[in-house]
Amino acid sequence: MDVSVILPEECISHIISNTSPRDACRSSMVSPHFKSAADSDYVWESFLPTDYQQIISNLVSPSSSLSSLSKKDLYLHLCHNPILINNGTMSFSLEKESGKKCYMVGARGLTVVWGETPAYWIWPSLPESRFSEVCELNYVWWLNVKGTIDTKILSPNTTYAVYFVFSSAKSNHGLQTRPIELSVHFEGSEGPQRRRVFLNPPEDMPRLTPDRGDGWSEIDMGGFFNENGDDGTVVSTLFDFDQFNIKRGFIVEGIEFRPRNG
Secondary structure, rough: HHHHOOOOHHHHHHHHHOHHHHHHHOOOOHHHHHHHHHHHHHHHHHOOOOOOHHHOOOOOOHHHHHHHOHHHHHHHHHOOOOOEEEEHHHEEOOOOOOOOEEEEEEEHHHHEEOOOOOEEOOOOOOOOOOOOOOOOOOOOEEEEEEEEEEEEHOOOEEEEEEEEEEEEEEEOOOOOOOOEEEEEEEEHHHHHHHHEEEOOOOOOOOOOOOOOOOOOOOEEEEEEEEEEOOOEEEEEEEEOOOOOOOOEEEEEEEEEEEOOOO
C-alpha cells in the first residue's frame, strides 16, 4: 500500500523532518509526492541550526540572494560555501551529513605573538583563502598562535575536532628539525593535553598534514566534547619556545572547529 496516498503531505514532511538530511534526500526519490514533502521548507528548516537567521545577519556582505533561497538550497549552500561573519574574522558553514555547525577563526581573529611586527609576520592577501588576509611567518624564534571560541555558538552534544589550517611558503626553515606543540583545552582547566608534530615532517616520517582540497593543509590539534552548549571557552594553541631554532616560511589561514566524524 502506498502510504503517500493515505498520508497528507504535511504528515510525511513531519516524519521526514525527524530523520536526517541524507534520509530526506533519499526520501525525495520514492515518488513525486514524497519529493514534494521531502524538499519542503518545513523539513529543511528543521535541519538548519535554530539560530541560523541570526548567524546570517552577521554576514560581512549581506546578500539578498540567501534570503531568496529555499531552505534546502540554503542548507546545501552553507555546506559548500562558508560565509564570512564577525567583520570577516570568522567563517561559518554546516557539516553536510548532520547539519552541525562548523567555524573557522581566521588569522585576523587569532592571537599571534609579535603578529604586528613586520620583521616577524606579514599579512598578505591570497586568492585561495576565504579571508581577506592571512598571516605569513617571516622570522621568529618563539612561536605562539592561539585561537579561542565560545562553546555556546557551537552545536551542543557534539564532539568537535580542532584543525590548524596552513600552507608552506616557497622558502621555509626550522619546520623539519623540531616539532611544534599543539594543545586544545577548556579555559581554566588544568593540564591541557599536548601533541608534538612537525609542520613539515622529514622525509622518513609520515605526513600529518593532509591536503584539504582547497589549497591548504591541516593538522588535527585535538578535540573536545561540547556537552550542552553552555557558556565556556575552548583555547587552541600552537607554540614552540625554543630560542635556538629559527622558524620561517609557513602561512596561517586559521583554526577550524568542526564535528569529528567517526
